[in-house]
Amino acid sequence: MEMPRPAPDEKWIRGLPKAEVHLHLEGCVPYGLLEPAAAGSPPVPVEDGIPLLAGLSALLSYLDWSCGQMSRGEQLERIAYAVAERARANGAGHVDVIVNPTHWPHWRGRLPAMVDALDAGFRAGESDHDVTSKLCVSLKRTQSKAEALELVEVLLDLGHPRVAALSIDGNEEDGRASHNERFAPAFERAAAGGLRRCAHAGESSGARGVREAVEMLGAERIDHGIRSIEDPSVIALLVSEEIPLDVCPTSNVLLGVVPTLAEHPIRRLREHKVRCSLNTDDPLLYGIDLAGEFRRSAEAFGWGTDELGEMARVGIESCFAEEDRRRSLSAELSAYLSP
Numbered sequence: 001m002e003m004p005r006p007a008p009d010e011k012w013i014r015g016l017p018k019a020e021v022h023l024h025l026e027g028c029v030p031y032g033l034l035e036p037a038a039a040g041s042p043p044v045p046v047e048d049g050i051p052l053l054a055g056l057s058a059l060l061s062y063l064d065w066s067c068g069q070m071s072r073g074e075q076l077e078r079i080a081y082a083v084a085e086r087a088r089a090n091g092a093g094h095v096d097v098i099v100n101p102t103h104w105p106h107w108r109g110r111l112p113a114m115v116d117a118l119d120a121g122f123r124a125g126e127s128d129h130d131v132t133s134k135l136c137v138s139l140k141r142t143q144s145k146a147e148a149l150e151l152v153e154v155l156l157d158l159g160h161p162r163v164a165a166l167s168i169d170g171n172e173e174d175g176r177a178s179h180n181e182r183f184a185p186a187f188e189r190a191a192a193g194g195l196r197r198c199a200h201a202g203e204s205s206g207a208r209g210v211r212e213a214v215e216m217l218g219a220e221r222i223d224h225g226i227r228s229i230e231d232p233s234v235i236a237l238l239v240s241e242e243i244p245l246d247v248c249p250t251s252n253v254l255l256g257v258v259p260t261l262a263e264h265p266i267r268r269l270r271e272h273k274v275r276c277s278l279n280t281d282d283p284l285l286y287g288i289d290l291a292g293e294f295r296r297s298a299e300a301f302g303w304g305t306d307e308l309g310e311m312a313r314v315g316i317e318s319c320f321a322e323e324d325r326r327r328s329l330s331a332e333l334s335a336y337l338s339p
C-alpha cells in the first residue's frame with residue numbers, strides 16, 4: 001500500500017501558477033453587491049454571505065434571485081474585477097469565465113452592452129492584478145436550435161476580443177437525451193467563425209453526453225466530464241483526442257453528483273491518463289476558492305507537488321488565453337516547479 005504523503009503547504013499551493021477554466025460568472029456575484037432589502041429575501045438561507053444550497057434547484061433559484069438584481073453596468077464591472085482579484089489571490093494568472101445570458105434578465109437582448117461592462121472590469125483587473133480573462137458565452141440546454149444559432153450570430157457580429165468561446169450549460173438531460181443534435185449547427189457555425197468550444201457534459205448526463213459533446217459539438221474541453229469513467233470507450237476517446245476535463249470536485253460533492261470527495265472519480269480518470277484541471281465552478285455560491293480546491297484534493301487523494309503541478313499545467317495549457325499569454329504562464333509554472 002502506498003504511504004500517504006504530507007500535502008504541499010498552503011503557501012506553495014497558493015503560489016503555484018494556475019489558470020482557472022471552469023468558473024461561472026453567475027457563481028461570482030459578491031453577496032455585498034446584492035440588496036436583500038430592495039429585492040426581497042434570498043430564496044435560501046444565507047450565512048456569512050454564503051447561501052446554504054441543498055442541491056441544484058436551490059442553486060438555480062438563488063441564481064435567479066442574485067443575477068436578477070444586476071441591472072447596471074457598474075455592477076457587472078465590479079463582479080468582473082473581483083474575479084480577477086480573487087484569481088490573483090489564488091495564483092491564477094488567467095480565467096475563462098462562463099456567462100450564460102439567460103440568467104441575467106436585465107441584459108436580455110443587450111449582450112454587447114453586457115460584454116462591454118464586463119470587459120471594463122476585466123481590463124482593470126488585468127492592469128491591477130496581471131490576470132487575463134476571456135469569456136465563454138453559454139447556451140442553455142433548454143434553448144431551441146434557432147435561439148442557439150441567433151446567439152452565435154450575435155457573438156460573431158460583435159467580434160469582441162474578450163469573447164473566446166461558445167459554451168453550453170444547464171441541466172444536461174431531460175429524461176434520457178442531451179439533445180446535442182439540436183445544438184450541433186450552432187457549434188459548427190461558432191467554429192467556422194473562429195470561436196473556441198467547451199461544453200458541460202458528464203455531470204448530470206452520463207458518458208454518452210461526453211462523447212456527444214466531443215463528436216457532435218466539437219468541444220475542445222469538457223466542463224466536468226467525470227462520468228466518462230462509466231465508459232472505457234469514452235475514456236479512450238478523451239485520451240486519443242487529448243480532450244481535457246475541467247473538474248470541480250467540491251461542486252460535485254455539494255450538488256450530490258458524487259457522495260464524498262474521497263470517492264471522486266478524478267483519481268481514476270488521471271490513472272487512465274485523462275487530462276484534468278481543478279476548478280471551482282461557482283466559488284461564491286459554495287464559499288470556496290481555487291487554492292482550497294487544490295489543497296482539499298491533495299489531502300483527499302494523497303497528491304503531492306507533482307500531481308498538483310500537473311493539474312495546474314492542464315489548466316494553463318487548455319485555457320483560451322492568447323497564445324503568448326498561455327506560453328508565458330506555462331513558463332512561469334515550469335520555473336516554479338523546477339526552480
Ligand SMILES: [Zn+2]
Nearest residue numbers: 024200223281
Ligand atoms: Zn459548471
